[in-house]
Amino acid sequence: MRIEKIHLRGYKSAADILLEDVSPFAVFAGPNGAGKSNLADGLAFFGQIVKSGAKQAISKAGGFKQIHCFKLPKKARTAASLELMITLKSKTYHYFVRVDDMDTKEPKLKETLSVDGHLVLDREDGLLKVKMLDTYEHNSQIEHEPWQNMPYPSDVSALMMKSDLPLYHFITNIRIFRFDPQLAKEPDSSSTQTNELDTFGRNVASMLGELLKNTDAREEITEWLELLVPGMEQVSTQKQKLDGSTALKFKEKGTAEPFPANLISDGTIYALCIMTGVLSRQGSLGMTFIEEPERGIHPQAIAELVSLMRDNASTDQPVFTTTHSESVVRSSKIDELWLVNKVNGKTSLKNAAKNSADLDDLNLDKAWLMNFFDGGLPW
Numbered sequence: 001m002r003i004e005k006i007h008l009r010g011y012k013s014a015a016d017i018l019l020e021d022v023s024p025f026a027v028f029a030g031p032n033g034a035g036k037s038n039l040a041d042g043l044a045f046f047g048q049i050v051k052s053g054a055k056q057a058i059s060k061a062g063g064f065k066q067i068h069c070f071k072l073p074k075k076a077r078t079a080a081s082l083e084l085m086i087t088l089k090s091k092t093y094h095y096f097v098r099v100d101d102m103d104t105k106e107p108k109l110k111e112t113l114s115v116d117g118h119l120v121l122d123r124e125d126g127l128l129k130v131k132m133l134d135t136y137e138h139n140s141q142i143e144h145e146p147w148q149n150m151p152y153p154s155d156v157s158a159l160m161m162k163s164d165l166p167l168y169h170f171i172t173n174i175r176i177f178r179f180d181p182q183l184a185k186e187p188d189s190s191s192t193q194t195n196e197l198d199t200f201g202r203n204v205a206s207m208l209g210e211l212l213k214n215t216d217a218r219e220e221i222t223e224w225l226e227l228l229v230p231g232m233e234q235v236s237t238q239k240q241k242l243d244g245s246t247a248l249k250f251k252e253k254g255t256a257e258p259f260p261a262n263l264i265s266d267g268t269i270y271a272l273c274i275m276t277g278v279l280s281r282q283g284s285l286g287m288t289f290i291e292e293p294e295r296g297i298h299p300q301a302i303a304e305l306v307s308l309m310r311d312n313a314s315t316d317q318p319v320f321t322t323t324h325s326e327s328v329v330r331s332s333k334i335d336e337l338w339l340v341n342k343v344n345g346k347t348s349l350k351n352a353a354k355n356s357a358d359l360d361d362l363n364l365d366k367a368w369l370m371n372f373f374d375g376g377l378p379w
Helices: 036-052 054-060 139-144 158-162 166-171 181-185 204-212 215-228 266-279 299-311 326-330 364-369
Strands: 003-011 014-022 025-029 080-088 091-100 108-115 118-124 127-130 148-151 174-177 232-239 246-252 287-291 319-323 337-343 346-351
Touching: 003 036, 014 036, 014 346, 025 299, 025 326, 036 054, 036 080, 036 091, 036 158, 036 166, 036 174, 036 287, 036 319, 036 346, 080 166, 091 166, 108 158, 118 158, 127 158, 158 166, 174 266, 181 266, 204 215, 204 232, 204 246, 204 266, 215 232, 215 266, 215 299, 246 266, 266 287, 266 299, 299 319, 299 326, 319 326, 326 364, 337 364
Parallel strands: 025 319, 025 337, 174 287, 287 319
Antiparallel strands: 003 014, 003 080, 080 091, 091 108, 108 118, 118 127, 127 148, 232 246, 337 346
């Protein structure tokens, strides 16, 4: 199953980005500055709007000047929107949200939500119309349920009223990982939270420690680590006696004692962060973005990491990655590959499977570097 539609408009360089029929694992390839990160940040921005309101989301993103698309006509710059069509838990959700007047102290939201083709939420100009059903099991009930009209704060998402829906959990659980191996190598403090992995991987030791408590997860992590780092026998976490912090420990074949993370390569720590990020989000609704998974990692290990991400991706928990590495592209499938370009300051995307000539036996990375897809090159 695939994501039917993601349509992002008016956020930074994402003037008008449309993705349709998106696979659960997707690779966004293109040069630095093309706007790959803006897709991830834009989706997270709307997730923040749904979770805490437009005012707070705009403030958290740095204010209007940091998020508007300056390439749009002046009147259109003050609005941004997201349209999402996705099937979750056997129900198809079609959600649209637009924030207007982003340059003022009173931004306004417009929203519509349909479930299996039936409109259940509609709001504009501060007036909310909503069908107050607790369940959508019977379509006939939706048709005959009366609309409830009520005033509603202009900047607060009405989807908050439907926080029991899978869509709410999906859109408010968008995580972007930009791992920093140097930060990840540092021991975690005794007060480090273990509910989710930090954007930069700062609490990877604590998060990994939680995963390793599960026998299946421990075996999977050990197996993947052996594939990614030949000779690596074990990774563990250890509480430090002096300050109660949690540190990573590694053991290679032929060594008597485990050694600390500061003696491990950045690439190994980076791969461990990716594994932890992906595996720690199993079973939850949401979207995971991993930026540039290739940094400091051997091409063969990259292929294994791509397999790990693909194997753990689903419509409920899609895994997207941004890259400008031929190794990542080579390990992708043609329908998973999206080419990212910037034209006249605006980001554009196209799927390689829908925009290519016959590749015959040509590898995907060679076709990409030879510009068979007309764009998305890493330079």
